[in-house]
Amino acid sequence: MFPEECKYTKEHEWVFVEGDTAVIGISDYATGELGDIVYIELPDEGSQVHQMDPIGTIEAVKTVAELFSPVTGEIVEVNEAIIANPEIVNKDPYEEGWFIKVKLTDPEELDVLFSHEEYAEFLGEQEE
Amino acid sequence: MSATIFEKGKNGKSHSYLPPHDCPLEKLDLPGRRKSALDLPVIGEQDLIRHYVELASKNYHIDKGMYPLGSCTMKYNPVVNEELARLEGFNGLHPLQDEEDVQGALELMYNLQEALCEICGMSAFTLQPAAGAHGELAGMMIARDYFRDRRENRKTVLVPDSAHGTNPASVVTCGFTPRTVPSNEQGLIDPAVLERETGPDTAVLMLTLPNTLGLFERDIARVVEIVHRAGALVYMDGANMNALLGIVKPGEIGMDIMHLNLHKTFSTPHGGGGPGAGPVGVRAPLEDYLPVPRVVKEKERFSLRQRADKSIGRVHPWYGNFNVFVKAYAYIRTLGAAGLREVAENAILNANYLMKKISQWYYLKYPGPCMHEFVVSGKNLKDYGVRTTDVAKRLLDYGLHAPTVYFPLIVEEALMIEPVETEKKETLDRFAAVMERIAEEARENPSLLLEAPLTTPVRRLDEAAAARSPELCWSGEERK
Numbered sequence: 001m002f003p004e005e006c007k008y009t010k011e012h013e014w015v016f017v018e019g020d021t022a023v024i025g026i027s028d029y030a031t032g033e034l035g036d037i038v039y040i041e042l043p044d045e046g047s048q049v050h051q052m053d054p055i056g057t058i059e060a061v062k063t064v065a066e067l068f069s070p071v072t073g074e075i076v077e078v079n080e081a082i083i084a085n086p087e088i089v090n091k092d093p094y095e096e097g098w099f100i101k102v103k104l105t106d107p108e109e110l111d112v113l114f115s116h117e118e119y120a121e122f123l124g125e126q127e128e
Numbered sequence: 129m130s131a132t133i134f135e136k137g138k139n140g141k142s143h144s145y146l147p148p149h150d151c152p153l154e155k156l157d158l159p160g161r162r163k164s165a166l167d168l169p170v171i172g173e174q175d176l177i178r179h180y181v182e183l184a185s186k187n188y189h190i191d192k193g194m195y196p197l198g199s200c201t202m203k204y205n206p207v208v209n210e211e212l213a214r215l216e217g218f219n220g221l222h223p224l225q226d227e228e229d230v231q232g233a234l235e236l237m238y239n240l241q242e243a244l245c246e247i248c249g250m251s252a253f254t255l256q257p258a259a260g261a262h263g264e265l266a267g268m269m270i271a272r273d274y275f276r277d278r279r280e281n282r283k284t285v286l287v288p289d290s291a292h293g294t295n296p297a298s299v300v301t302c303g304f305t306p307r308t309v310p311s312n313e314q315g316l317i318d319p320a321v322l323e324r325e326t327g328p329d330t331a332v333l334m335l336t337l338p339n340t341l342g343l344f345e346r347d348i349a350r351v352v353e354i355v356h357r358a359g360a361l362v363y364m365d366g367a368n369m370n371a372l373l374g375i376v377k378p379g380e381i382g383m384d385i386m387h388l389n390l391h392k393t394f395s396t397p398h399g400g401g402g403p404g405a406g407p408v409g410v411r412a413p414l415e416d417y418l419p420v421p422r423v424v425k426e427k428e429r430f431s432l433r434q435r436a437d438k439s440i441g442r443v444h445p446w447y448g449n450f451n452v453f454v455k456a457y458a459y460i461r462t463l464g465a466a467g468l469r470e471v472a473e474n475a476i477l478n479a480n481y482l483m484k485k486i487s488q489w490y491y492l493k494y495p496g497p498c499m500h501e502f503v504v505s506g507k508n509l510k511d512y513g514v515r516t517t518d519v520a521k522r523l524l525d526y527g528l529h530a531p532t533v534y535f536p537l538i539v540e541e542a543l544m545i546e547p548v549e550t551e552k553k554e555t556l557d558r559f560a561a562v563m564e565r566i567a568e569e570a571r572e573n574p575s576l577l578l579e580a581p582l583t584t585p586v587r588r589l590d591e592a593a594a595a596r597s598p599e600l601c602w603s604g605e606e607r608k
Contacts (some may be wrong), residue, residue, distance in 0.1 A: 035592075036591070036592030036595075038592055038595035038596045039595070039596075059595075061591040061592050061595055062517065062533070062534040062591075063534050063537060064537070086596070087592070087596070
C-alpha cells in the first residue's frame with residue numbers, strides 16, 4: 001500500500017481499506033518520533049474494537065505510546081511478525097510493519113479521518 | 129570496555145597471605161553436591177583490588193559532581209549520618225534479638241514515625257516498605273482492604289498524566305484499573321475534567337504532588353473535595369516532598385494515604401548506593417490497615433505489635449531497612465523544623481533560578497514558577513537534527529550527569545531537571561553554562577552532539593538491543 005492512499009488519525013495511525021477490511025498501522029512520522037520500538041501488545045483476533053479507543057501498547061526505548069483503532073469492527077488478523085520482531089515496524093511501517101486487520105462495521109466512519117494531504121498539513125502544524 | 133573479573137581470572141594465578149591449612153581435608157559427601165567445577169575466577173589480591181578500584185573510578189556519583197536527575201532528589205548525604213548508622217549499637221543488631229535488648233533501636237523507629245507524622249500531618253506511619261513503588265503498593269492495598277470492609281466495590285484508580293510512571297503499575301499490581309486524567313494547558317489537574325471522570329466506581333485518586341512537571345496543583349482543595357464527595361480516597365505520591373517540607377502538610381490538605389522516599393527527601397544514599405525506604409502514612413480512619421508489625425510505645429516501653437485484625441499483613445521481612453531509618457532520623461533531628469523548611473525553600477529557589485537560565489536556550493512548555501524541579505524540551509533543536517538524547521549524551525562529555533530524559537511523557541523531548549538545595553550557585557551556573565554551550569554546538573556543529581559521548585569509557589550503547597533481547601545472566605563464555 002502507498003502512504004498516499006491511506007487515511008490517517010491524529011494519533012498517527014494509518015488505515016488502508018481493501019473491500020470491507022481495514023489494514024491498520026502507524027505512520028513513519030510516528031516511528032520516527034518513537035525511535036526504536038522494542039515491544040508491542042495487541043488485542044486478540046476476534047476482539048471488537050471501537051473507533052479511537054486505545055487497543056494496544058507500543059513500547060520504544062525512550063517512551064511508551066498507545067495504539068488507537070481508527071475504525072470500529074472486529075479484528076480478523078493480527079500481525080504476529082511484528083510482535084516477535086518489533087523492529088519491522090521501524091524498518092517498514094507501511095508494508096511489513098502493519099499491525100491489525102479489522103472487518104469494518106461502519107465504512108462511513110472513514111470520513112472523519114485525515115486524507116494523506118490533510119495529515120501532512122496536520123504534521124506541519126504540529127511542528128510549529 | 130575493560131575485561132570482566134571472569135575474563136581476568138581465567139587460568140589466573142592466585143596468591144594468598146594466609147598460611148596453608150594444617151589439618152586433614154574432610155570431603156563432603158552430600159546428596160545434591162555439584163559435580164562440575166565451580167569455575168570461579170582465580171586472581172591475585174592486588175589484581176583483584178585494582179580491578180574494582182578501576183571500575184569504581186569510572187563511576188559517576190553525587191560525591192563526584194552535580195547529579196540533576198529529575199524526580200530522584202540526588203542531594204548531598206551528610207557523612208555524620210553514615211557515622212551514626214555505623215554505630216555498633218545499630219549496625220550490630222540482629223532482627224531476632226529480644227525486644228528488651230533493642231529498646232534504643234525501637235525508640236528510634238518510633239520517634240522517626242512520630243517525626244514523619246508531624247512533618248506530613250498524618251496520623252500514623254509504617255516504615256516497612258523498602259522503596260517508593262513498594263510504598264505505593266502498600267498504600268493501594270490499604271485502600272483495597274478499606275473498601276472491601278465497607279463492602280464497596282470500587283475498581284478504578286484515577287491517575288493524572290503528570291504522575292510518576294510507577295503509579296499506574298502499582299495500581300494494576302493491586303488489582304485496580306488505572307484511568308488517566310489528562311492535565312490542562314497549565315500542566316495541572318483540571319477540576320472540571322476530574323469531576324467528569326470521578327464516579328461511584330472511583331476508589332482512589334493517585335496524584336504526585338508537586339507533579340512530575342514540578343508544579344503544585346493550584347486547585348488541590350477543589351480536587352480533594354471532588355474525590356471525597358464521591359466517597360473515594362486521595363493518595364499522594366510523596367516522592368517530591370522535598371518541595372513541601374515545612375511548608376505544606378499533606379494530611380492537612382486532605383491526603384488520605386501517602387508515601388515518602390527517605391532516600392530522596394531525607395537524604396539517605398540511593399542510586400546504586402541504596403537501599404531505600406518508602407514509609408507510608410495514613411489518616412486516622414485507615415490506621416488499622418497499616419502493615420504489621422507496628423512499632424508501638426506503651427508505658428515508656430517499645431515493642432513490635434505483631435497482630436492487628438485489619439492489617440494488610442507483612443510487606444517486608446523483619447522490619448524494613450533499618451540503617452536507612454537511622455540516617456533519615458539523624459537528618460531530621462540535625463535540621464529541625466526550621467532547617468527542613470529551609471531545605472524546601474532552597475530547593476525551590478535553585479530550581480527556579482536554573483529554569484530561568486536554561487529556558488533561554490531550551491523550550492519551556494509550562495512556564496513556572498516551578499517547585500523543586502522543572503521540565504524543558506529539546507524540541508527547538510530538532511531543526512538541527514539534534515534530539516534530547518543527544519543533549520544528554522553530550523552532557524557526559526562535560527563531566528556532568530544527564531537529567532532525566534523523555535519523562536514526563538506529556539512533554540515532547542523532555543529534560544527533567546532537579547538541581548536540589550545542596551548545590552551552590554557556582555555549580556548551578558556551571559551547569560547552565562554547559563547547557564548553553566551544548567545548545568550552541570547543536571546549531572554550529574551538531575555532529576558533536578550526534579557522536580557524543582566521546583570521552584566516556586563506553587560510547588553509545590545499543591539500548592534497543594538491550595531492551596529487545598537482554599542477556600541477564602553471565603554465561604561463563606568469553607565475549608567475542
